Structures are given as C-alpha cells and as structure tokens.
Amino acid sequence: MPINILFAARPERWAQYETPLTTALSDVGLDYVLKTDLLPEDVDYIVYAPNSEVQDFTPYTRLKAVMNIWAGVEAITGNPTLTVPLTRMVDAEGLTQGMVEWVTGHVLRHHLGMDAHIVNPDHLWQSVAPPLSRERPVTILGMGVLGQACAAALTSLGFPVTGWSRSPKSLPGLANEHGKDGLRRALATAQIVVLLLPDTPETENTLNADSLALLPRGAVLINPGRGPLIDDDALIAALDTGQVGHATLDVFRVEPLPQDHPFWAHPGVTVTPHIASETRPDSAARVIAQNIRRGEDGHGFLHLVDRAAGY
Template identity: 50%
Template structure:
C-alpha cells in the first residue's frame, strides 16, 4: 500500500463528521469540492482542477511545498496545521537534544565505551544559555518548556513577541544579539526568502566558540558548506540535524561521515491524525458557519 493510502486509512478512522466527506480524490469531482485537506507531498499534486475551493488546509505545519506548487489556486484561503501533537512532538525532540548536549551525554558514552573514568560535571541549567530562532506555535512551546527546566532561554522572531519566562528579541539587531549569547542554538523557523541561509558564515561566527546547533526546523535555514567549515574550525562543536536541503539526505553527503554531526531522519514532529482530525473538523464547521478559519497563511510572508 502506498504511504499516502495508509495515511488516508488513519484519517478515515478519525474523521467521523456529519458532512459529505471524501478522502480519496477519485471519489468526488473537483468542481464539487469546497475544501481541500492536503499532504503537500503526497496524493493530489495537480490542483488546477480545484478552482472553486474556498479553503486549502495543509496537514503539515510548513506550507512552503504548497506555496511552491504552481497549480495552487490564488483565490482560496490557505491554512497551515497547528495541533497539540505537532507541538508536543517537536518540544520533546528539542528538549531531549538540548539536555543531551547540556549534560555532555555524548562524551559520557564515548568515555564509558573506552573504559575511561573521566569526570566532567556540567553547569546547572540556569547557567546554560539556550537560543530559539522562531517563536511560532512550535518554537514558543519548546522555549517555554526549556525555561521551566530553568535554562536561560532567549527567543528570536521577525517581529516582536512575548513568551513567559523567555527573553524575546526580534529584527536584525535582535538576531545578532541572540546568536552572540547562545551556547545551544535551536532553529525552528519556516523556510522563506528571509530565513533561507540564516545560519551562514557570518552568523555562525557570531555564536560563542564551541556552540551547539539543533535544527528540527527546515533544511534551507543552514548553509551546509558554512556549517561544515565552522565544525572543522571548532567554532561549532556539534550539529544535530533533523532536516536537510535535500531529503532523504544523499549517501554521499559529508554530514553522514562527520563525527560532529548527528543526523536524524526528519522525525522531530509528525502530524498525528488523532489530533489533526479535530482541527480539520473545526475548520469545516467554521467554513460552513461563515466564521474565520484558524492559522491562515500570509502568502507574502510564506507562513
């Protein structure tokens, strides 16, 4: 069974609603569709026949794949997915790897496997500066959780935001400020014209020497060559990467062979049908009642 067909089976079990629902494109004529609920990379790719739709709901948090689809109609409202499973999964991944690097778990494992008794007590979490680039729903949830664990957390966003327990910075000046303080840097930004390559030779050099990067956001946020150079020079001690400019990561890519890089296969967060189906049901109801939809994408910004 194709991956998208397996996904449809999961959604069928969750979407029990009193509306005319079709979860297989072959079951309904495009001109009869009011709302499209889409996986951006599976199932329907040619959206041109769906010119009459009122809304397009992505089942992913990121919508750059949909925005790059030349057949996406211009008229309907485009919505991204925000649901508790995505936020919780992303926060689990970020907190787990922040703690891993904060506590020096990799070093402990290496020394243990070598039979070495080599004490190295980490600082308290309150004395570890963590930066989070991106304070949307996912980034803000992770930043709040890190702050609850007593880390010294700062967050950065394009425009001013407020998150309890987090020092919030914004704009070009704020970006340089957060980089200069972040011993552990988490990137959870969308991929837009403004954020692609945001971690490059100049910005990586602003981080404290020996900083760690954790990127579960988007692969294009990082200039791969600049990161490899920073790892080689010791400017960056380690990079834990869940997303890449090309996926699956090609077997020939130097990230695979670099001991200072941890590769995880885009597992930080996944849309869970059990949660997301409730969002879809609510969106359908809001459309029928003529109410504003949730999480509308500003196409000019890309999120």
C-alpha cells in the same frame, strides 16, 4: 446536501487517515462525503499534502479551502493556481508535543554531555559534572507555535531562553529579540541554538559564516526546522575549527540525506532522519474536522497561511 472533501496525498497516507478523518468529521456533526477520487468541480475542501498529485487547482471551481496536513507549506505557497484560503497543520496534541519532546531531549543531551558517556571506547573516567540549566543559555530562532512551546518547556527546566523572530513579538517570560541586530545579540550568548524558523527566501542561510562566528566558541546547533536555514559548507568549516562544538540535524536541503554527504562522516554531526516531529493522523484529523466545521459555520478558518510571508 453533503459537503465533498477530497483527500489528496500519497496513497499510503489514505490508509492512515481514512478512519481518523471519518471519525473526526462525524464527531463535529458534518454531513460529508470523503474520498480520494472526487470530480474536481464537486470538491468543497481538500485535505492536502504538497507531494500529492494535485498541483493545479484551477479545475476545483467550488473549492472553499485547502487544509494542509503538514506544518510546512513552502512547497505550496507559491502555487499561482491556489487562490482559496490555505491552512497549515497546527496540532498541539501531536505535532507540537512531538517537537517539544525531541527538542527538549536533545538540549538536555548536549547540556549534560551524554555523548561522552554513551560512546566511551577508551573507558575514560570523566568525572566532570555539567553546569546547572540556569548556567546554559539557549536561543531559539523562530517564535511561532513550535518555538514558543519549546521555549516554555526549556524555561520550565531552568534554562535561560532567548527567543528570536524576524518581526517583533511580545512573549512573557522570555528575552525577546528580532531583526538583524537582535539576531546578533541572540547568538552572542547562545551556548545552544535551536532552529525552528520556516523555510522562506528571507530565512535561507540564517546561519552562515558570519552569523556562526557570532556564537560563543563551542556552541551547539540543533536544527529540527528546515534544512536551508543553515549554510552547509559554513557549518562544516565552523565544526572543523571548533567554533561550533556539535550539530544535531534532523532536516536537510535534500532528503533523504545523500550517502556521500559530509554530514554523515563528520564526528561533530549527529544526523537524525527527519523524525523530530510528525503529524499524527488521530489528532491532525480532529484539527482538520474542527476547521472545516468552522468554515461551514462562517466562523473563519484557524491557522491560515500568509502566502506573502510564506508561512
């Protein structure tokens, strides 16, 4: 008897995922039916995006697991009708690699001072060489899969990287900090800060007026994680005083970022439109297919979400 897999996401996503999922599910040897319109009582798995029309999971009486195609799960973890295992997207080939490339690119951009040469309307001859990477401390807030991958890439380029997480982690090759005292230490030396924390009640406004004041004057912020990690008003105030030298922001509390938001006009802010990383259908489909195969074989699912922690 085939397993029934419901694809529940925006209609345009089906066009992107149908062929990769069909290929990946067949490659792992599954006997399956994959549709966007299965009867709830017949569904075994849901390949899911939190902005889909499926919000009440109660009718899905034989559901075994929900496979999220996003890395972020904050929009679904609190759903009381979802009682089966929930997995998040961890995709080294696509999502992780994309984040590593974006973060590395913007760290190097700020480290090398590229903006002053790219936008130079007065044709100033600024013959000042940047320091070497070993002289530019970087702190990454959030030591999950993405944070660890970005830390490895930056370390390989010679940057001294400090990783901070809410709970202790042992990560060879990094200065590891955790907890409130660790956050103060991690920020105190950071000339560049990269935010890759999940969006939870505990992480909201991790960077606020008090924590921004801990940074060396003129430090740079790079946020490809989640918008609520930063207190917007506190950041603007810190930019205005020069406490923060520049902020490159890819994520925001409201997206798309409203046209009248101060970030657009502030000379110390670079806005990018949530492009730091994206789920790639081909590689994401392979992750999903392999996880369903594991579930059917009784091996347990990978990338399970801890709903109490929120990620």
